[in-house]
Amino acid sequence: MSSNLDALYRRVIMDHYKKPRNRGVLEDGSHTINMNNPTCGDRIQLSLKVEDGIVVDAKQEGEGCSISMSSASMMTQAIKGKKVEDALVLSKVFSDMMQGKEIGEDLDLGDIEALQGVSKFPARIKCATLAWKAMEKGLKEEEHE
């Protein structure tokens, strides 16, 4: 199949899709965010536990395509242990990445970098950003508390 598709469906994305990390609901979470993509039916429930300005735990569950589900999995992995403000910075970096902007080389994005290929598929960007929007919504609530 075309190399174009291989740029989208990277092995690490498929790995997260097949074996989602942090799947489930936090019983003792401080924030629960439900979001869906009304044009396609993708749905995510994100629960976050924030203590002293740090995201100490995050879990996600939902239904959707390989891109939205793997992105949710990677996102929870990336923000766990991070300060709220750093998680929000990461969200901005991710948004830039989806718009095809250059990302600073000194940034270690880990698995998330694999989603870079999505920017070449405009119809799929919304799939990738759903979980991040949920996270932003939850953490912005936290900032305003």
Place this chain on the structure above:
Amino acid sequence: MNIQDIRKQFPILDQEVNGKPLVYLDSSATSQKPLQVIEAIEKYYREINSNVHRGVHTLGTRATDAYEGAREKVRKFINAKSTQEVIFTRGTTTSLNTVAASYAAANVKEGDEIVITYMEHHSNIIPWQQVARRTGAQLKYIPLQADGTISLDDARATITANTKVVSVMQVSNVLGVINPVKEIAEIAHQNGAVMVVDAAQSAPHMKIDVQDLDCDFLAFSGHKMCGPTGIGVLYGKKQLLEKMEPIEFGGEMIDFVELYESTWKELPWKFEGGTPIIAGAIGLGAAIDFLTEIGLDNIAEHEHRLAAYALEKMAAVEGMTIYGPLDAAKRAGLVTFNLTDVHPHDVATVLDAEGIAVRAGHHCAQPLMRWLKATATARASFYLYNSEDDIDKLVEGLVKTKEYFSDVF
């Protein structure tokens, strides 16, 4: 019907997408437009563009003749008794909303019932939810059989003497089933209710005769039947339309305007407030000419054959779930499906890389998706310019999709 000759009329089909020849299988979302339609719209803007029903000047008369000529073409197309029963709207959604906001708002009261089905498109659900909320009427659903069809016994059990409006789609945009709207109209009338038919998915594909169906209202869109976007039709029986109040007020639809009171123009213009969709109506008229020349019966037969071919070939793909009846005789030209372990968005993306355009999502039918126990599905829909060759490419693409994702699972 020579498909190669028909395809020549659709310049858009002759292109490569992602390095592969385009295979367009999304006509249920919107159809492509033949040269005849594109040229009619261009000719209108190049040669006769003018506002209708007002100017004394020559162009104004030509534009009015072309606009009203398109109305006569629509009348003939659906066999309405009079052009007074043919209202131009923005599309099926606007047509159905007009019936809900005008007819239903005036005739539905607390304790009354509105009956629809589980398979309706959002545009034939939400306007009725709004009427029910405002009036205190009850919204009821005719259930579906296991294969997605409607039984007349269920229709009889759901429609009662309290029912004031029954609204049903003639062809499902997801299940592909053809509903017995004529028989349901009879049941509605026996109970004193009016019958509304959503013909968005049927008007492009089969002959429609509103007098034979004996429906009270019928709605469809131009863009799904080779016409432009932004134009649609609301058919209504004259005696009902005459009693109904307009829902848009302004220019074009008035008779006399006093300081505190106004009166309306006669039918159909009282429902066409503002400068109408002139180019759209002319484009729709050209689309009707195009379809009529080929023959709606020929188109229906062609799509029927394609659906039967697609059902057989697609069902042979491992891990394939097909929604709706497997009996091609109960179906129009579309197949909604899912591949095991591959989300429909991923199916659509992989097919797109092969130049094949299909729809993925909930198809504006969330209640039906829940009934199907699917969050999303993929759909291939066919029209007069598609051939068995397109279906072979689709099936090849689906096998490739399956292989591509089986590396993962």
